[in-house]
Every structure is written in C-alpha cells, then in structure tokens.
Amino acid sequence: MPQNHTGAPGPDEATPALTREALAQAALRVLERDGLAGLSMRKVAAEVGVKAASLYWHVRNKQELLDLLTDAVMGSAEPPPREGGWREQFHAYCWRYRRLLLDTRDAAKVVAGRLAPGPNLLGLMEDQLDRLRAAGLSDADAAMASYLLGAFVQGFVLQERSPISASEVLGTSRRDIADAAGDLFRALPAETFPNLVDLADDLTEPDMDARFEFGVQRILDGLAALLPPERR
Amino acid sequence: MPQNHTGAPGPDEATPALTREALAQAALRVLERDGLAGLSMRKVAAEVGVKAASLYWHVRNKQELLDLLTDAVMGSAEPPPREGGWREQFHAYCWRYRRLLLDTRDAAKVVAGRLAPGPNLLGLMEDQLDRLRAAGLSDADAAMASYLLGAFVQGFVLQERSPISASEVLGTSRRDIADAAGDLFRALPAETFPNLVDLADDLTEPDMDARFEFGVQRILDGLAALLPPERR
DNA sequence: CGTGAGTCCCTAACACTGTTAGGTGGTGGC
DNA sequence: GCCACCACCTAACAGTGTTAGGGACTCACG
Numbered sequence: 001m002p003q004n005h006t007g008a009p010g011p012d013e014a015t016p017a018l019t020r021e022a023l024a025q026a027a028l029r030v031l032e033r034d035g036l037a038g039l040s041m042r043k044v045a046a047e048v049g050v051k052a053a054s055l056y057w058h059v060r061n062k063q064e065l066l067d068l069l070t071d072a073v074m075g076s077a078e079p080p081p082r083e084g085g086w087r088e089q090f091h092a093y094c095w096r097y098r099r100l101l102l103d104t105r106d107a108a109k110v111v112a113g114r115l116a117p118g119p120n121l122l123g124l125m126e127d128q129l130d131r132l133r134a135a136g137l138s139d140a141d142a143a144m145a146s147y148l149l150g151a152f153v154q155g156f157v158l159q160e161r162s163p164i165s166a167s168e169v170l171g172t173s174r175r176d177i178a179d180a181a182g183d184l185f186r187a188l189p190a191e192t193f194p195n196l197v198d199l200a201d202d203l204t205e206p207d208m209d210a211r212f213e214f215g216v217q218r219i220l221d222g223l224a225a226l227l228p229p230e231r232r
Numbered sequence: 233m234p235q236n237h238t239g240a241p242g243p244d245e246a247t248p249a250l251t252r253e254a255l256a257q258a259a260l261r262v263l264e265r266d267g268l269a270g271l272s273m274r275k276v277a278a279e280v281g282v283k284a285a286s287l288y289w290h291v292r293n294k295q296e297l298l299d300l301l302t303d304a305v306m307g308s309a310e311p312p313p314r315e316g317g318w319r320e321q322f323h324a325y326c327w328r329y330r331r332l333l334l335d336t337r338d339a340a341k342v343v344a345g346r347l348a349p350g351p352n353l354l355g356l357m358e359d360q361l362d363r364l365r366a367a368g369l370s371d372a373d374a375a376m377a378s379y380l381l382g383a384f385v386q387g388f389v390l391q392e393r394s395p396i397s398a399s400e401v402l403g404t405s406r407r408d409i410a411d412a413a414g415d416l417f418r419a420l421p422a423e424t425f426p427n428l429v430d431l432a433d434d435l436t437e438p439d440m441d442a443r444f445e446f447g448v449q450r451i452l453d454g455l456a457a458l459l460p461p462e463r464r
Numbered sequence: 465c466g467t468g469a470g471t472c473c474c475t476a477a478c479a480c481t482g483t484t485a486g487g488t489g490g491t492g493g494c
Numbered sequence: 495g496c497c498a499c500c501a502c503c504t505a506a507c508a509g510t511g512t513t514a515g516g517g518a519c520t521c522a523c524g
Contacts, residue, residue: 155388
C-alpha cells in the first residue's frame with residue numbers, strides 16, 4: 001500500500017506533497033495539542049502520516065523544524081490598522097503581539113531563544129520599521145526601537161507564562177496562584193524583607209493586563225522623548 | 233565500600249552531606265560545562281558522586297532542580313552601589329543583570345521560563361523595590377517597574393543570545409554573523425521589503441551594548457515621566 | 465540489647481527522545 | 495533497459511526523566 005510520491009499525483013483528493021510548510025503546520029498542531037515539551041519528531045511525523053526518520057529528508061534537525069514552527073507561529077500575526085498616531089499604532093502592535101504569544105500554546109517559549117527570519121517575521125519587521133520611520137525616528141533609532149519592543153513583549157509574556165514554582169509553599173495545593181504568592185511574600189521575615197512584605201499585594205496583583213500596559217506606556221514615553229515635541 | 237551517610241561523619245575530609253544547596257552548585261557547574269541542553273540528572277548526580285535516582289530523594293523532579301539552579305544563578309548577582317541618583321542606580325542594575333545573564337552559560341534560558349522565588353532573587357527584589365520607592369514611585373508603580381525592568385533585560389539577553397538560524401543562508405559557513413544577516417536583508421526583494429533592505433546595516437549593527445543602552449535609556453525615560461519634574 | 469522507623473543511596477527497568485545508517489520501491493531521463 | 499534520484503522505510507544507538515523496590519546504615523524507644 002504505497003502512498004503518495006513525487007510529481008503531480010493526479011486530481012485525487014489526498015497526496016498533500018509534504019512540503020516544509022506542511023511540516024510547519026503539522027508541528028503547530030502538535031504544539032497546540034501537546035505543548036512544547038511534548039513536541040517530538042515522531043509525533044510531528046505521525047501528524048503528516050510518515051515515520052520520524054523521514055523528516056530528516058526535509059529538515060536538517062529538530063532545531064530547524066522549530067525554526068519553521070516559529071515562523072508559522074508568527075504567521076497568524078497581523079499588523080494593526082494604520083490609523084491614528086504612531087503611539088496608538090505601536091500600542092496596538094504590542095498588545096497584538098502579546099495576544100498572539102498568549103493564545104497559541106507555549107508560543108513564547110518557542111519564539112524565545114530563536115531568531116528565525118522567515119517570511120512572516122520579515123514582513124512584520126518591514127511593517128514596523130516603516131511606521132517607526134514615518135513617526136520620525138532616525139534609521140538607527142527605528143532599528144533599535146523595533147528590537148526593544150520585541151524584546152520587551154517576549155520577555156514579558158515569558159515571565160507571565162512562567163509557573164510560580166515556590167519551593168517552600170508546595171502545600172498550597174489549589175488556591176489562587178496570586179493568593180499563594182501573596183502569602184509567600186507576607187510570610188517573609190519583615191526585618192530583612194520589609195518592602196516585599198509591604199508590597200505583597202502590589203507584587204502579586206494578578207491583573208497582568210495592567211502590568212503590561214504599564215510597561216508599554218513607559219516604553220512609548222521613552223520613545224516619544226526621542227521625537228521633537230510637535231511629533232509626539 | 234560504603235560512603236558517607238547520615239549524622240556527623242567525624243572529622244574526615246570528605247562527606248559533604250549533599251544538601252539541596254550542594255545540588256544547586258553541582259547543577260551550576262554542569263551548566264557551565266555542558267550547557268542547558270547537556271544538563272541531565274545523571275550528570276548532576278555524577279557531579280556530586282551519586283547515581284541519578286538518588287537525586288529524587290532531595291528533589292521532586294528535574295523542574296525543581298532547575299528552580300534551585302535558577303536561584304543559584306541569581307546568587308552571583310550583587311546590587312550596584314547605592315550612590316548617585318535613582319537613574320544611575322537602575323542603569324547599573326540593568327547592566328549588571330545583563331552581564332550576569334551573559335556571563336554564566338545559558339543563564340538567560342535557565343532563568344527565562346521560571347519564576348523561582350529563592351532567597352537570592354527575593355533579596356534582589358527587596359533591594360530594587362526599596363530604591364524605586366526611595367526614588368519617589370508609588371507602591372504600585374514600583375512593583376510594576378521592577379517587573380518591567382526584569383522582563384526587558386531577560387527578553388533582551390534571550391534575543392541577543394539566540395543564534396540566527398537563517399534557513400535560507402546556510403551556505404555562509406564562517407563569515408561574521410552580522411555580515412551574514414546583513415547580506416540576508418540586502419538580498420531581499422526591494423519592492424516588498426524596502427525598509428529592511430534600506431536599514432540592513434542598522435538592523436545588523438553588531439554592537440549589542442549600544443542596542444541595550446538604547447532600551448535602558450528609553451525605559452528610564454519612561455519611568456522618569458512618572459515622577460514630578462524635580463525628582464527626575 | 466533488640467527492634468523498628470527513618471534516611472539516603474542503590475540497581476533495574478520503563479517508555480521515550482533525537483539522530484544516523486542503510487535499504488527499498490517508484491519515477492524520470494538517456 | 496538502465497541509472498540516478500527522490501522520498502520514504504526499518505533498525506538501531508546512546509541517552510533522557512522517572513519509578514519501583516531493595517539494602518545498608520543510624521538513631522530513638524521499649
């Protein structure tokens with residue numbers, strides 16, 4: 001029972017031809033289902049109806065597959081509408097990027113340690129740079145600002161998504177995670193950690209949206225300071 | 233040939249008692265030697281002169297060992313001197329944190345997805361919050377600013393340390409990585425990616441220190457805008 | 465003194481991982 | 495007809511995290 005092979009397979013339904021793109025999409029489905037830790041070559045292979053070793057025909061190693069996956073993740077990002085001032089636009093940019101990283105499982109971890117300049121990421125960079133220059137930033141500043149925004153959002157979501165592995169407080173089985181963290185801070189010795197104890201509520205404020213908004217506003221303020229007053 | 237066991241082992245040289253702290257230090261040595269990908273339970277066990285399964289007596293699983301490792305990494309951070317304005321102090325804070333993450337191998341990846349409130353991290357947070365409040369930030373702003381700075385530095389170093397896995401340009405075997413990336417940008421079709429082509433040099437500017445400094449200054453500017461003019 | 469509990473380590477095994485070597489059937493060009 | 499090539503396969507290797515069960519040792523208690 002040999003399945004599809006090279007060449008035009010005729011107008012029959014199946015035979016999806018197994019391109020690198022198809023691999024990336026399969027990896028994305030496995031990621032969504034089993035998470036990054038559960039994403040193995042064998043599973044991705046099974047997802048496209050093939051055995052693991054065959055993947056190495058299309059891909060150098062797992063790292064390269066993850067590169068494809070990374071760009072596939074970026075593929076579902078779409079730039080905000082080009083209306084309003086630069087500030088609104090980049091505010092929306094940050095929020096959309098964060099939303100993307102939060103929505104597809106483990107996306108932050110996948111994207112994190114990888115700089116895979118696939119077509120999707122390149123398109124986003126192009127669009128961002130265009131807007132930053134239009135806002136009035138110099139070439140060098142535009143390049144750096146784009147880098148800054150990306151680093152911040154990625155770093156933020158990565159922290160946001162990290163489980164609080166409180167080594168001491170493992171007994172707090174099911175309570176809300178913010179409460180547990182708050183208890184941890186409050187339980188600290190007040191003479192050595194006065195600020196942590198004092199700010200326990202603020203530190204464990206579970207409204208991540210507000211935290212993110214704070215960061216975005218600070219950075220946008222900082223960028224605004226680069227512009228002549230009339231362009232802010 | 234039974235080795236050390238419980239209780240005071242007498243004044244003989246060996247018998248280091250295998251605490252969780254010792255495990256963390258051993259893990260740190262393995263990390264430095266073999267990187268995060270090469271850090272296995274068996275190797276850490278060997279580092280302390282023990283078999284792998286024995287680690288599970290002291291540690292719930294590998295994740296927990298990585299938590300210990302995370303705090304051990306933070307252990308070599310020391311806060312900057314408490315002199316000068318808040319701006320200099322946090323400028324130094326960011327640079328020191330980045331330096332730390334760059335200096336110990338794979339530290340950014342280790343720290344990234346993990347929020348392990350061990351004694352070392354807690355000490356740093358305490359110190360930061362104290363300075364932020366002294367600078368004049370409100371409690372809520374201080375908590376958020378601390379989070380913002382951490383997220384930025386981690387995100388930055390993570391990107392900085394990520395290899396450019398240019399799927400198309402694998403032929404460029406040994407040339408400087410910035411040159412390769414620059415070539416990649418310049419080789420793009422200018423009609424679809426005009427800005428990337430135009431800013432190729434700025435985007436691949438290899439001076440990461442300057443890029444980092446840019447980000448730090450933007451964020452500090454943004455924080456300064458929260459303060460009344462006389463305290464900036 | 466004997467016994468049981470508790471501590472800390474061991475061996476053996478399980479299912480799974482990424483990756484390579486080498487083989488195999490089908491397709492296209494000469 | 496034959497040869498090269500493509501795209502897959504099986505089989506295996508070394509290594510992974512983790513668990514089950516056992517064994518030596520120390521200490522408290524009766």
